Amino acid sequence: MKKFGALLLVGVLALSFALTGCGAGGKSGKIKVGVVNNPPSESGYREANVKDMEAVFSAENGYELKTAYSLKNDEQLQAAQGFITEGVDYLLISAAETTGWDEVLKKAKEAGIKVYLFDRMIDVDESLYEAAVVSDMAKEGDTAVNWLLDQKLDEYNVIHIQGAMGSDAQIGRTGALDAQFAAGTMNKVVQQTATWDEAEAKKIVESVINSGEDFNVIYAENDGMAKGAVAALDEAGITHGVGGKVIVMGFDCNKWALRELLAQKWNYDGQCSPFQAQIISDLIQGKTTASSKKIINEEKGFDATTLTQADIDTYGLGE
C-alpha cells in the first residue's frame, strides 16, 4: 500500500515534470545533479561528506542540487528512480548496500544520465557508471604503519583495537599491521575488536593494564575507540601522546580528535576523506579525466608534531 502510494506520487511528479520540465532545464542553464546518500546523522564522517557535497554542487558553481538521504537500500533505490524520472543530468550514489542496483543504473544509462559512485563501491558492471571515487582503506593502514615504523622505537608492543569485523575499514586498516606482526617487527600484545565502540575499547585497554603486560602503542581503527583507550590510560595514570609512554593512533580525523592531536595527547590520526565532491565536479566539468574507473581519494596521515590549526580547519570532520 505504502509502496503503491509512493509509486503513485512518483508518477504524478513525473507527469508534472513532463508537462513543465522541457523548458525548465534549458532555462536555468545549470547542471542538474541528484545525490543519493546516507543521512548526515550517521556519523561525523557523513556529516562532513554531506556538507562537502552541498558546498561543491552549489548554485554559484553552476549546479542544481537534489538530495535524498536514507540508511535503507530500497528507499535509496526509489529515490534514484525518482531522480531518473525527474531527468537529472548526473546521478551520484553512496549506496547503503552493495547489491540491487543493476536495474536502476541500467535505466539511468538508457535515459542518458551519467552515474558517479562515491565513498562506497557497488556490485555492478563497470560500464554502468563513469567512475567511483572511494577511499583505499588498505592504503590508510599502510600510511599509518609506515608512520609508526618511522618512529624508530626500540620495541613495538601494540594493543590493536579493531573495528566491526568484516567491514571495509577494518579489513584494510588491520592488514597493514598484521603484516608487521607476521614479520616480527612488532609484538602483538592484544588484538581484539571493539566494534567501533568507545566503551569496549576502554575495557580492552583496562584488561591489558590489569594483566600487567607491557605496551607502548595503541592502534585503534577509529577515533572513538582511541578515545576510549585514552580514557583507560588516564584512569591508570599512564602517560600518552608526544613525550608520553604510549603512542596513540586513531583514524577518521574528527575535529575533536585532531584537537587531541594538536594538544599532543595523541600521536597520529589517519585521514578517511569524505571530500569526493570536488573530484567528481572536476570530472563532470571536464577539468580532469579519469584514468581508471576507480579513483582513489588522496588521504593523509597527521602527526601530532607537525599538525597545525589550519589542518584541523581544512581536514577535520564534524564541529
Added chain:
Amino acid sequence: MKNNFKRFFSSGLGQLTIPIISICLLIIFNLIRDPSFFSISIAHNNDGNMVLAGNLISIINGASELAILAMGMTLVTAACGGQDISVGAAAAIAGSVFVKIIKMCMFDFNSDIKAGYIILAFLAACVVAMLFGAFNGTLVAVFKIQPMIATLILFTCGRSIAYWINGGATPTVSSPIITAIGGFIPGVPIPTPVIIVVVMAVLFKLLFHFTSLELFTQSVGINGNAARLNGINSTFIKLLSFIILGICVAVAGTIGVSRLGLINHETLLIDIEMDTILAVAIGGNSLGGGKFKIGGSILGAYVIQMLTITLYAMKVSSTDVKAYKAVVIILLVVIGSPVVKKYFGRMVSKAKANRSEKKAKGAVE
C-alpha cells in the same frame, strides 16, 4: 565466638555473608596467585596529576556506576519485590540530556564549557531521569504491573529515545571539568567516581537517618496489606523508590559520559541492568523484596568488578570475561542459597557436637 559463627551462617547477621565471603575468597585467590595484584602505585597522568594506580583502584573506580545504580535498585527491589531492567537505557537518556544541555548552552552563549552549564545539565539529566523513574513507578505502583514487565518498555525504547536526543550522532564534550568528573580532580589522587560513590552512600545514609523511609519501604515490601492498614501509602513509597533510582541513574549516566567525554547512546552502561540486579542479590538482599541492606549491594558491586579485574589480571580477554564471570557468579549464588547455608550450619553444629562429645569422653577417661 563459635556461636556467632554459626549464627553468621544460619540467619540474621548472615545478610552480608555472601559478599564478604566472596571478597575474602577473591582476595585469598589473588594472594596465592600473585600478591602483587594488590600493589598500589603513584603515577602521574597526562594532565600532570598525581594519581593512585593499581588493580585495587581499578576495582573501586570501575565499579562506581554499578555501585550507585545498585543503591537505587536495592530500594526498588525492597519496595516492589521486583527489579528495574531499564536503568542502562535510562542512563543513556540521562547522559544524552546531559550532553545536549551542555551543547545548547555552548551554542547559545557561544562560549566554552563552564561549570554552570555542567551543573544545569546535570540537574536537567536528574529531572529527566526522575520523570522516567516516575513513569516506571506509576506503572508498577498504580497499575500494579510487574516491575520487570513495566520497565521492559523503557528498556526497549530507551536507547531509541536517546538516539533522537543525540540526532543519531555521538557528540563529544571536552572540558577540564568533565575530565575531572570522570577522572581525577587536580591534586586529588583518588578517582572522582569513587568519591561520588562515597557521597551517594552518605546521602542514602542521611536519607535513612532523617526520614523513616527505610522502615516504610521494608514494611511495604514485606507485607503490603499490613503496611496499608498501618497507614502507609504504599503507592507513594513504591513511586518514590523509582524516583530515587532515577537520581542514581542520572548520576551514573553523568559519570559514564564524563569518563569518555562523549555520549554513545548505544553502548553507554550497556548490560549494566543485569549486573545491578546481581549486585543487589550478591549483597544478600532478597529479590522478592522486604528487608534490605544498601551496604550489601555496594559490596556486591565491588565483588562483580573485583571478579572482572581478577580475570583481566589472569589475561582473560575482555570479551571472554563474561563467560568466566557467569561461572563464578553461579557458584557464589549457589553458595549463598538457603540450602547450602543450612548445610553449612548443620556441619558447624555437628562439628561442635563432636568436639564436645570428645571432650566429655576425655573427661570420663
Added chain:
Amino acid sequence: MQENVLLQMRNIDKSFPGVHALNNVDFTLRKGEIHALMGENGAGKSTLIKVLTGVYQMEKGEIKVEGNKISIHSPQDAQNKGISTVYQEITLCPNLTVAENMFIGRDKKSFINSKARIKRANEILNKLGIPARGSQILGNCSLAIQQMVAIARAVDMNCKVLILDEPTSSLDDKEVNMLFSLMRDLKSRGVGIIFVTHFLEQVYEVSDRITVLRNGELVGEYLTEELPQVELVSKMIGKELEELSSLGESDEKQSAEGEVFYEAHGLSSSEALPFDFSIKKGEVNGFTGLLGSGRSESVRAIFGADKVGGGTVKIKGKKVSITKPVDAMRHGIGYLAEDRKRDGIIAELSVRENIILALQVMNGMFKPISRSEAEAFADEYIKVLNIKTASRETPVGSLSGGNQQKVILARWLLTHPDYLILDEPTRGIDVGTKLEIQKLVLKLAEEGVSVTFISSEIEEMLRTCSRLIVMRDRHIVGELKGKDLNQTQVMKTIAGGEA
C-alpha cells in the same frame, strides 16, 4: 493396651538457639483413636508435630510405628511411612481438579487417564462420605471440602497416622460437624488421628484422649471424659483455677455514661452495607455474629480499611472524613486486624520496628523516631505486655502467635489511641494470653479509651463488653446490653426468628 499402640514417641528432645523447645517428651497414639494435642502457644505442639513429620530432626529420643523403630528424614519420608499431615492452610493446588489434587505427585500409570482418575477419586470420596466430585476444580470448593480432600488424599495413601493441625479454625459450625463425622469414620477404620486445636469445646466433642504440653515438657496424658474443661485449661497454662474464674466473675465492665466519641450514620464501604454505629468514651462494645455476617467488614469501614462508600462520621461531635487508614489514625483510632499474618505483622522486621510502626506513620516520614527512643518504647511494652521474645531485635515472625498479637497491641497502644478496634485479638492464641488481653481491654476502658471488640467466643465478649451489636447476613439485627447480655439471648439474636 500395648498391642494396640500405633505410634510411640519417647524422650524426644529438640532445641533451637536460646529455646529448649522439647524436653524429654513422650507421646503415644493408639489405633482408632482421636488424640488431642493441647498446649499454649510455644508449648511445643508444633515442634513435636514437625519432628514427627520430618520437618525438624530430633536431637534425642526415638519414634516407633507399630513397634518398629523408624527415623524420619523429610515430610515425603514421613508420608511414605504412613504419617500424613493436613495443615491449617491448605497446601494443595486450587487451580487443579479435586481428582488431580488427590493423585498429584504420586500418579501411577493407570491414572494418567483422567477419566479413570476421576472415577477412582469419586470412589474414595463416596466411601468417606465427602460431598465433592473428582472433576470439580478444588478452588471452587469450600475450605472445609478442600480440607477433606486433603484428608482423603492422605487416607488413600494408606496413612496410619493422620495429623490435623488446626483444621477447624476457618470453618463454620456446619462444616466443623462434617469434618468431625469424617474423623469419626476414619477412627472406626483404625486410623490414629492427632488433633491440634485451640477450641476447647471441639476437643471435648470429638477426642478420646488428651495430651497436654507446657513449656516444651509433657504435663500428662488423660482420657477426655476424665478431665473437666477447667482443669484442662489450668493444666495448659499452669495457673490456679480461681484466677481464671475470678475474671469471669469480675464486674469491671464500664457502662459508660460519658460523651459519645465516635458516631457514624449510614456508613458503608465496598465490603459493608450501610450501618449506624456509635461508641462512648471509655465504652467497650462488640460486634458479634457468625463468620461472614459482616462484623469484620463493618469495623474495617470504621477504620477506612476498604474503599469507603458513603455515610457521615463524627468524632467528638465534629464531622470528619475518614477515607483511608491514616485518616482514622490521625483521629485517634487504632485497628488490630483479624488476620494477624496477612494484615498485622511485618514478619521479617524486628519486634522494635513492628512496635513503633504505627506511631512512626502518624509522626510522618520526616520525623523518624530515633533508635534510642524506639528501643525505649520497645523495652517498655515488652515489659508491660509481658512479650516473650529473645530480644527486641528478634524478627517478629519467629515469635509465637500470642506474642505476635501482643506486639501488634503494643504498636497501637504506643499511639495512645482514643478508640481501639480489636478484631479477633484472641484467635489462635493461648488461654493465658487471652486472659491478659481481656484484662488489658478492661483496663484501657477504665483509662477512658473506647474499645470495640470482636471475638468468635461469645463468652469472651460477654466478659468484656457492656454492649453487643449483633449482625446477621451483613445487617445489624440487634443490640444487647444490661440484663440481656447473656449467652442465650445472644444466641437467640444471632439465630434470629423467635427472639
